[in-house]
Amino acid sequence: MKMAILIFCITCLSMLSCAQPPDSLVFTRPRAFTLRQWVIPATLIGIGTYGTLVDNSIINRKHVREERNEHFPNFSSHIDNYLQFAPIPVVYTLNALGIKGRHNWQQQTVYLARAQLFMAALLYPAKTLTKTLRPDSSARNAFPSGHTAQAFVAATFFCKEYGQKYPLATAGIFTMAAGIGACRVLNNRHWVSDVFAGAGLGILSVQLSYLFPPRPGKLAHPVTVIPSLQQGAAGCTLYVGL
Secondary structure (H helix, E strand, O other): OHHHHHHHHHHHHHHHHHOOOOOOOOOOOOOOOOHHHHHHHHHHHHHHHHHHHOOHHHOOHHHHHHHHHHHOOOOOOOOHHHHOOOHHHHHHHHHHOOOOOOOOHHHHHHHHHHHHHHHHHHHHHHHHHHOOOOOOOOOOOOOOOHHHHHHHHHHHHHHHHHOOOOHHHHHHHHHHHHHHHHHHHHOOOOOHHHHHHHHHHHHHHHHHHHHOOOOOOOOOOOEEEEEEEEOOEEEEEEEEOO
16 A cells, blocks of 8 residues: 555656646747756655665555565566657557657657656666665665666656657556556665656756757758668667767
């Protein structure tokens, strides 16, 4: 029950953070800050950080682990390794079907690539600096949860592009992202505070990416794919105009 409540709370907060009216596709200047967009990820990161580094009683992460050990001691699933990316191919599939999002597929790729870079730039230094021991004692890189961060990057990316058209699908995707965070706790790989921080970090990474549109003059072909054939091996090179 407590895990379900946590999933519900993170889902609701996440949807509030990325909900916004459609913007113009004419990119001339950075978009304006909206308080709602930044308060939610900052709150999630703050709760996770405080619960990990200062006082774990704020969300009682140890009690959550005890509940997990009591009710799901043998839980093990690898589905979180795959579902964390699921909303991304959904976006490109909708594009292929002719269902337009807020931006064309090339611009979407620019935003997604930048979001992934922001996430990596925030995630890995945090893991290195905090050196938080995982619940299963396998390593000191628990905080924040990378799987959860990736899941919320993908979910927020979908919300940015198709949230206005498909609010119910967006709710389902954010619920799935929160469920991936719960799965990390149930797999005994992360504390619940790691999940909160990971969710906030994933949302924040996409918000930062969408804050600045692709550079003027780079919109016609911001993404270029060049096929190649070398020594009988086929491949391709991807250039992204960030």
